[in-house]
Amino acid sequence: MSKEPRNTLQKKLQPRHITLMAMGGVIGTGIFKGSAETIGLAGPGVILTYILAGLLLLVVMGAMTEMATVYPGRNMKDFVREAFGERTSFILGWLYCFMWLAVCVIEIIAAGSFLQYWLPSVPLWVLSLACAALIIMINMMSVNSFGEVEFWLAGIKIAMIVLFVVLGILVLFGVIRGTGDAAAPGLHHLTAHGGFLPNGWTAIFSALLVVTFSYGGSELIGLTLSETENADKILPRLVSSFILRVILFYTLPILVICALIPWNELSGTSSPFVQVLNYTGLKGSAHVMNFILVTAVLSAANSGVYGATRMLHAMAAAGEAPSALAQVSKRGVPYQTLKLVSVLLVAGALLGFFAQDQLFRVLMAVPGFVVLLVWMTFCLAQLKLRKVYPVQPTFRLWGAPYINFAAVACLGIIALLFLFDAQNRLSISVCLMVLLILIVSAFRKFRSKS
Numbered sequence: 481m482s483k484e485p486r487n488t489l490q491k492k493l494q495p496r497h498i499t500l501m502a503m504g505g506v507i508g509t510g511i512f513k514g515s516a517e518t519i520g521l522a523g524p525g526v527i528l529t530y531i532l533a534g535l536l537l538l539v540v541m542g543a544m545t546e547m548a549t550v551y552p553g554r555n556m557k558d559f560v561r562e563a564f565g566e567r568t569s570f571i572l573g574w575l576y577c578f579m580w581l582a583v584c585v586i587e588i589i590a591a592g593s594f595l596q597y598w599l600p601s602v603p604l605w606v607l608s609l610a611c612a613a614l615i616i617m618i619n620m621m622s623v624n625s626f627g628e629v630e631f632w633l634a635g636i637k638i639a640m641i642v643l644f645v646v647l648g649i650l651v652l653f654g655v656i657r658g659t660g661d662a663a664a665p666g667l668h669h670l671t672a673h674g675g676f677l678p679n680g681w682t683a684i685f686s687a688l689l690v691v692t693f694s695y696g697g698s699e700l701i702g703l704t705l706s707e708t709e710n711a712d713k714i715l716p717r718l719v720s721s722f723i724l725r726v727i728l729f730y731t732l733p734i735l736v737i738c739a740l741i742p743w744n745e746l747s748g749t750s751s752p753f754v755q756v757l758n759y760t761g762l763k764g765s766a767h768v769m770n771f772i773l774v775t776a777v778l779s780a781a782n783s784g785v786y787g788a789t790r791m792l793h794a795m796a797a798a799g800e801a802p803s804a805l806a807q808v809s810k811r812g813v814p815y816q817t818l819k820l821v822s823v824l825l826v827a828g829a830l831l832g833f834f835a836q837d838q839l840f841r842v843l844m845a846v847p848g849f850v851v852l853l854v855w856m857t858f859c860l861a862q863l864k865l866r867k868v869y870p871v872q873p874t875f876r877l878w879g880a881p882y883i884n885f886a887a888v889a890c891l892g893i894i895a896l897l898f899l900f901d902a903q904n905r906l907s908i909s910v911c912l913m914v915l916l917i918l919i920v921s922a923f924r925k926f927r928s929k930s
Contacts, residue, residue, distance in 0.1 A: 511641075511694060511730055512776055515737065516752050518694075521687040524670045524738040525677035527731045529687040534727040537695050539887040540855045541719045542877040543862035549874045550865070556858065557794045563861035566800065567922040572857055573795045574918050579696075579850035580788040581821065585828030587781035588612045592829075594774045597766075608829040611778060616822045619785050620813060626786070633779040640772045641729050648736030648756060666739075673742045688894050689901070693848035695726065785821055792817035800925075849911045852895045859884045859891075 518526045547559045554562075557576075561569035592608035599607065618629050650656045652666060670676060677683065737752045740759055746752055751773065757765035793814035796805035809815045862877065863884045877883065899908055 511733065512751050512753055512773055515734060516746055518687045518690050519734065519738060519743050519746055519752065521679065521690070522683035523674065523676070523678040523743045524735075525684060526687050526691075526738075527734050529684045529691050530730045530734065531727060532684070533688060533691040533695050534730075536692070536855070536887050536890060537726065538719075539877070539883055540858050542875075543858050543880075543884065545719050545875050546873045546877045546880075547862055547865060550869045550871055555790075555794055557791060557798075559861050559865070560857055561798065563864045564857075566798075566926045568857070569798065570795070570800045570922045570925065571915070571918045572854065573791055573800060575850050575915065576791050576854060577788045577795075578914055579847050579854075580784040580791070581824055581828070582846040584615070584781045584784040584788070584821075584825055585831075587777040587784065588615065588825065588829055591774055591777040591781065594770055594777065597770045605830060609826065611781070612822075612825045612829050615778065615781050615785055616818070616825065618782055619789065619818055620815075621811070626813075630779065630782055630786075633775060633782060637772055637776045637779060638729065640768075640775075641733055644753060644756070645732045645736055648733075648740060651759075652736070652739055669739050669742050670735075673744055678743070685893075686897075689848060689898055691730075692851060692891075692894055694730070696847050696851035785818075785825070788821045789814050789817040792820065846907060846911055849895070849898055849908065852891050852898065856888050856891045856895075859888050 518529065522529055544556055544559070548554075551558065551562065557569060557573050560572050588608050588611040589604070591611040592604045592606075595607045595611070596602065596604060618626060621629065647656070679686075733753070737746070737756055740756050741752075746755060751769065753772070754766060754769045757769050792801055792805050793808070795801035796803055796817070805814070805816045805820065807814070807816045863881050866873075866880065898904060901908075
């Protein structure tokens with residue numbers, strides 16, 4: 481019989497699990513498909529956007545790490561509760577669940593569409609449901625087994641990105657000859673088509689909207705703290721290397737893409753990675769890329785289900801969600817929250833059968849908007865709590881409190897740009913409606929609280 485309390489998560493995740501899990505949530509459709517949009521907005525200079533977004537992410541992760549060393553054994557939602565009380569914690573928790581559910585639905589439908597490349601006669605909804613079933617089964621495993629599966633899922637796509645970069649560099653400098661090339665292209669394309677910043681400096685900030693969405697999921701580390709032994713000691717060592725890897729896994733592939741193919745000749749109908757692999761002329765490259773895409777979206781969906789179930793469990797344990805959702809199996813799995821998320825995931829896959837295009841348009845903007853709110857909240861929570869820390873942190877955020885203000889201001893500007901983007905009008909309306917419902921619910925539920 482398990483020694484773990486009925487509602488307590490097991491501390492079985494290892495540092496390598498945490499790092500790869502968080503990277504699995506970051507490296508997904510945002511880089512493999514969304515990079516075409518960001519390159520179209522800013523040209524080769526979009527790498528500056530990825531670096532700037534990476535610096536913002538560094539501030540957010542640093543703030544979270546500092547709080548983790550002061551409040552060991554707590555997760556990111558506990559930090560928000562400690563700083564701003566039950567109402568804000570309630571709103572943020574449900575928003576975060578809403579975000580990950582949206583991501584999971586997007587990813588399993590995308591996985592089904594990629595599988596149709598090999599199985600064109602099988603309906604999309606059947607393949608999407610099969611992907612959903614696979615993700616649910618993985619999340620039913622013990623915490624350690626789940627960590628191992630996600631470690632390998634995320635590891636595959638990271639290895640593929642490394643191979644892509646190496647292959648691209650070999651083509652750039654003539655070791656491998658690209659299709660139709662008389663000579664190695666070198667770095668000529670980075671500046672030859674309107675310059676490094678063909679659309680001006682302002683384009684860097686326009687692309688921030690998409691790039692921030694791409695980086696969303698990194699904060700998932702903050703939810704693993706409840707299932708990691710000595711997280712307050714491990715996290716500081718992971719953060720700096722994690723941020724470096726995220727930036728490298730985004731900027732290096734973008735550099736390779738822009739150097740091999742003129743930025744204004746990239747097609748938005750297919751992944752830039754597919755276009756580059758086709759350019760190399762390697763046989764079977766489309767199959768290789770399709771395998772990468774399937775692995776990437778399944779890994780992101782897997783991380784998403786983890787994020788949603790753990791957040792719901794934390795909320796139930798804090799009295800902000802039905803208490804039944806706090807129950808944990810002998811394997812350390814919050815099975816009641818997994819049941820709820822599974823039902824919603826299957827419903828989302830079926831809904832995609834009836835209104836796939838409309839569903840995608842509504843859901844795609846949800847993660848970006850929520851990520852901005854979550855990141856700003858973390859920075860502000862650390863800013864408030866550092867005045868009343870019960871003990872001195874063993875890790876301190878560099879440049880605080882000034883860097884917090886700078887990060888919040890930058891994230892706020894991106895959020896405003898997001899709100900006034902006509903293309904996201906329907907999605908933003910849905911997000912604001914959900915936010916309004918949560919605010920009203922929070923004030924009704926915690927009516928007696930100041």
